[in-house]
Amino acid sequence: xxxxxxxxxxxxxxxxxxxxxxxxxxxxxxxxxxxxxxxxxxxxxxxxxxxxxxxxxxxxxxxxxxxxxxxxxxxxxxxxxxxxxxxxxxxxxxxxxxxxxxxxxxxxxxx
Amino acid sequence: xxxxxxxxxxxxxxxxxxxxxxxxxxxxxxxxxxxxxxxxxxxxxxxxxxxxxxxxxxxxxxxxxxxxxxxxxxxxxxxxxxxxxxxxxxxxxxxxxxxxxxxxxxxxxxxxx
Numbered sequence: 514x515x516x517x518x519x520x521x522x523x524x525x526x527x528x529x530x531x532x533x534x535x536x537x538x539x540x541x542x543x544x545x546x547x548x549x550x551x552x553x554x555x556x557x558x559x560x561x562x563x564x565x566x567x568x569x570x571x572x573x574x575x576x577x578x579x580x581x582x583x584x585x586x587x588x589x590x591x592x593x594x595x596x597x598x599x600x601x602x603x604x605x606x607x608x609x610x611x612x613x614x615x616x617x618x619x620x621x622x623x624x
Numbered sequence: 625x626x627x628x629x630x631x632x633x634x635x636x637x638x639x640x641x642x643x644x645x646x647x648x649x650x651x652x653x654x655x656x657x658x659x660x661x662x663x664x665x666x667x668x669x670x671x672x673x674x675x676x677x678x679x680x681x682x683x684x685x686x687x688x689x690x691x692x693x694x695x696x697x698x699x700x701x702x703x704x705x706x707x708x709x710x711x712x713x714x715x716x717x718x719x720x721x722x723x724x725x726x727x728x729x730x731x732x733x734x735x736x737x
Contacts, residue, residue, distance in 0.1 A: 545724055555666065556628070556714050556728025600666055614659075614666030 517601045522619040531588045535601030535617050538582050546577060546584045547602045551617070557600060561586070588620075596622045626647060626651065628729035630715050635706050636735045643729040645732045649717030657699040657726065658713040667714055673698050674721050702734075710736045 518536045525531045537546065545564050549557035561568060562576040563584065574587040588595060600617040629648045637643050649656050654684035656676045669682035673692035692698045696717075702709055712733050716726035 536734070547724060552710070554731070554733075556716070556731055558728065559725045562724055598666075612669060616664075617666050 516541055517615045518619045519601055524621045524623055526623050527592055528590050531591050531597055534583055535587045536583045540581055540603050544604050548586045549600045551598045555593045591622050593622050628715055628717050628727050630732050632646040632732060634733045638737050641705050642703045645713050647698045647715030649696050650727045653717035653719050654696050655718045657716045657720055658700045661712040661714055680696060702717055705736045707736050710734060
C-alpha cells in the first residue's frame with residue numbers, strides 16, 4: 514500500500530513562498546505524484562501532478578528529485594486564501610484513482 | 625458547465641437506519657469514486673464505478689454499497705448505520721479509469737445519532 518508522509522501543519526506570512534515536502538518511499542516506477550488542496554467543508558481540488566524533475570502551472574510548482582522518494586509542492590507568494598489543507602497522493606495498487614490521502618498538511622497563512 | 629453535484633448537503637440519521645447519497649458527475653465524465661472523510665482526517669477511498677460496475681474497492685464493509693446509472697450518476701448506500709459512519713462523504717468524477725485527476729463534489733455531511 515502506497516504511503517505518504519507530510520508535515521502536519523505549517524505557518525507562513527502573506528507574500529512568502531511556501532514549500533511542502535512529502536515523502537513516498539515505496540512509490541512505483543510509473544506512478545505519478547498528485548497534490549490536492551482542500552478548504553473546510555469542500556471537496557479537494559486538484560493542484561498539480563508530476564512524474565519527475567519539475568512541473569509548473571499557474572498556481573504551483575512541483576519538484577521531484579531523481580530518486581522520486583519525495584516531492585515538494587511550492588506555492589509562490591501565498592495569500593490568506595491559500596490557507597487550506599494540502600494532500601500529497603500516490604496511487605495504491607490497482608489504479609490511479611484508488612488513492613490514499615493521508616492526513617495532509619494544514620497551511621495557515623498569517624497576515 | 626456544472627461540476628460534480630451531490631445531494632443532500634446534510635443528513636441526520638439514527639443508528640441502525642439506512643441512507644442513500646447521490647452524485648452527478650461533471651459533464652463528460654463516466655467514472656465515479658466515493659470517499660469518506662472523518663473530521664480531521666483525509667478522504668478514504670470507498671469504491672469506484674465505471675460502466676455501471678464496481679471496479680475497485682477500499683477497505684470498507686459490505687454495509688457500504690453503490691450503484692451507477694446509465695447516465696453515469698451514482699448512489700452510495702450505507703446500511704445499519706453506526707455512530708462511526710458520521711463523516712463527510714465525497715464523490716469524485718473523472719473522464720475514464722486511467723485519468724489521474726479527479727474532480728470532487730462539495731460532499732454530503734452525514735451525522736449518525
